[in-house]
Each structure stands twice: as structure tokens, then as C-alpha cells.
Amino acid sequence: MDRKRVLITGGAGFLGSHLCERFLGEGHEVFCMDNLITGALRNVEHLVADARFHFLHQDVTEFIHVPGDLDYVLHFASPASPIDYLELPIQTLKVGSLGTHKALGLAHAKGARFLLASTSEVYGDPLVHPQKETYWGNVNPVGPRGVYDEAKRFAEAMTMAYQRFHGVETRIVRIFNTYGPRMRLDDGRALPAFMGQALRGEPLTVFGDGSQTRSFCYVDDLVEGIYRLLHSGEKLPVNIGNPREMTILQFAKAVLEITGAKCEIQHKPLPEDDPKIRQPDITRARTILGWEPKVPLEVGLQRTLDYFRGRVGEPERV
Numbered sequence: 001m002d003r004k005r006v007l008i009t010g011g012a013g014f015l016g017s018h019l020c021e022r023f024l025g026e027g028h029e030v031f032c033m034d035n036l037i038t039g040a041l042r043n044v045e046h047l048v049a050d051a052r053f054h055f056l057h058q059d060v061t062e063f064i065h066v067p068g069d070l071d072y073v074l075h076f077a078s079p080a081s082p083i084d085y086l087e088l089p090i091q092t093l094k095v096g097s098l099g100t101h102k103a104l105g106l107a108h109a110k111g112a113r114f115l116l117a118s119t120s121e122v123y124g125d126p127l128v129h130p131q132k133e134t135y136w137g138n139v140n141p142v143g144p145r146g147v148y149d150e151a152k153r154f155a156e157a158m159t160m161a162y163q164r165f166h167g168v169e170t171r172i173v174r175i176f177n178t179y180g181p182r183m184r185l186d187d188g189r190a191l192p193a194f195m196g197q198a199l200r201g202e203p204l205t206v207f208g209d210g211s212q213t214r215s216f217c218y219v220d221d222l223v224e225g226i227y228r229l230l231h232s233g234e235k236l237p238v239n240i241g242n243p244r245e246m247t248i249l250q251f252a253k254a255v256l257e258i259t260g261a262k263c264e265i266q267h268k269p270l271p272e273d274d275p276k277i278r279q280p281d282i283t284r285a286r287t288i289l290g291w292e293p294k295v296p297l298e299v300g301l302q303r304t305l306d307y308f309r310g311r312v313g314e315p316e317r318v
């Protein structure tokens with residue numbers, strides 16, 4: 001079979017580690033690059049024994065070096081939860097801008113195909129619903145989320161420039177809310193927050209009145225969509241996410257049901273610029289990639305719960 005050499009930046013993170021697994025599973029050789037500021041070696045330790053897996057402890061915003069040829073570069077390095085990018089605003093801006101530049105430069109030098117992990121945050125607090133790829137978004141550049149949103153918007157522009165100017169083969173995936181094993185319990189996102197609270201018997205912290213909506217995709221579905229996009233000929237951004245939309249209050253109740261916990265719901269202030277609605281329009285993914293999500297919320301939540309049960313009380317970021 002045709003073994004490819006693949007670099008995954010942010011490979012020790014939540015999504016990156018699942019991608020490392022998938023590419024190894026397909027018989028490829030994987031270079032997992034991470035500076036471990038939000039990723040964790042624990043996420044990839046089960047892969048280390050595989051001779052086709054290589055861990056590179058490097059910061060993608062510095063000059064990056066990978067020995068030998070590369071066929072694919074997948075740029076997934078970035079803080080990705082609101083708490084992380086509020087704590088690491090400069091690193092978030094740097095990895096989306098300088099890091100994307102370095103990863104694109106590497107792809108160009110190696111003649112590799114490049115895939116950018118972009119985000120539904122490029123749509124900001126959207127005025128169009130559901131969000132299609134043709135929507136340009138409603139982002140506050142100077143708000144607290146601006147560091148992530150603008151870095152990813154810059155990253156998309158840089159990616160298109162490398163495609164148009166240098167002829168690099170590029171793909172852009174706009175990732176909507178995704179959940180699953182290997183999220184960090186302390187990353188502050190709704191799912192790990194609610195599951196951690198339910199497992200510890202604490203109140204579930206719903207921000208605002210909980211009427212804001214999100215649409216949650218299980219990680220295996222997302223990885224399948226990304227894998228198909230990489231192998232497709234599509235050069236423009238493609239949304240990958242699950243269109244099943246719900247309010248955050250409904251989501252908190254779904255977590256209570258799956259865990260069987262009897263915790264209260266405690267309302268906390270809504271963070272600044274928190275998008276009021278979010279749902280992907282996945283028409284392009286359906287037609288171009290023949291992809292759609294398959295894992296029902298209840299199944300995905302159960303698998304994630306099984307993972308978190310073993311982790312509550314253990315130190316994070318190890």
C-alpha cells in the first residue's frame with residue numbers, strides 16, 4: 001500500500017491525537033508536533049510504541065524542522081477553548097498567524113498538501129442561520145474571543161494566499177463544536193465542564209439563561225469528515241459539524257440524564273460575545289464529500305462519559 005508521511009501540528013491535543021490514530025490506522029507514518037501548552041503526552045502515549053509514530057516537541061511558531069519528505073501537513077495546533085484562549089491570548093494569535101505561516105512554508109518546501117483546522121468562530125456571533133461557508137461572519141476583533149477568531153480568519157487568508165501565489169495544495173475545514181474522549185476536563189468548554197460537575201455531584205454551570213444554541217459533533221464523525229476533505233479536490237472551506245442544534249440548557253439536561261446525576265443547574269453570567277446561535281449548514285460536505293455525521297448524541301455522550309469516569313480527580317495536562 002501507499003504509505004504517506006503526515007505531519008500533524010497540535011498532534012497531542014484532543015483532535016490532533018484522534019487524527020494521529022486515524023492516520024496510523026490507515027498505515028501511514030505520523031509526525032506529531034506539539035509544544036504541550038494545551039496538549040498532553042498522555043493523549044498519544046498509547047501510540048509511542050508504534051515505529052511509524054514520531055513525537056516532535058516543537059513550537060510551530062518557531063522555525064520547524066521535520067526530517068525527510070512529507071505528503072501531508074495538517075495544522076491543528078492552537079488553544080481552542082474560550083478559557084484557553086483567554087489565558088493564552090498572545091500564543092493563540094501567534095499560532096494562528098506565525099504558526100500557520102511556518103506550517104504552510106514547510107508544506108511548500110516539501111511539496112506537501114496542507115490542511116488548515118479552521119473554525120465556526122470565523123462566523124463570530126452569526127447573523128445568518130444556519131451558517132453556510134459563503135457567510136463572511138460577524139466578529140468583534142477587539143473582544144476577548146477576537147484573538148482566536150481573527151487568528152483563524154488570518155490563517156484562512158494565509159492559506160488561500162499560499163494556494164494562489166505558491167500553488168500549494170490546500171484544504172480548509174471549518175470545525176463546529178466537537179466533543180469526545182481526550183477533551184481536558186478543565187478546558188472550560190460546556191461538555192467537559194458539565195460532565196465533570198455531574199460526576200463530582202456539583203451544580204452544572206449554565207451561562208446566561210441557557211437559550212444560546214450549539215450543535216455538537218462526536219469526534220469520530222469529525223475525523224472522518226476531515227479525512228475525506230484531505231483526499232478530496234475541494235480548495236474552498238468546508239463546514240464539518242453536526243447540524244443537530246440544541247440550547248445549552250437542553251444540553252446540560254442531556255448530560256444529567258446520561259450521567260444519572262441529580263445535580264442542580266446554576267446560572268452564571270454569559271461571557272462577552274458568546275454566540276447566541278450556531279448550526280452548520282453541511283450541504284457542501286454532504287455533496288462534495290458524501291459525508292454526514294452518524295453518531296447519535298446519546299451514544300457519543302456515553303462514550304465520552306466512560307472516558308471521563310476514569311479521569312475525574314486525576315491531574316490534567318500530564
Ligand code: UDP
Nearest residue numbers: 082188189190191193205206207212248274
Ligand atoms: N457554557 C455554559 N457553561 C459552561 C461552559 C460553557 O453554559 O460551564 C456555554 C457557553 O457560554 C456557550 C456554550 O456553552 O454558550 C458552548 O461553550 P463552549 O465553551 O463549549 O464552546 P463555544 O461554542 O462557546 O466556543
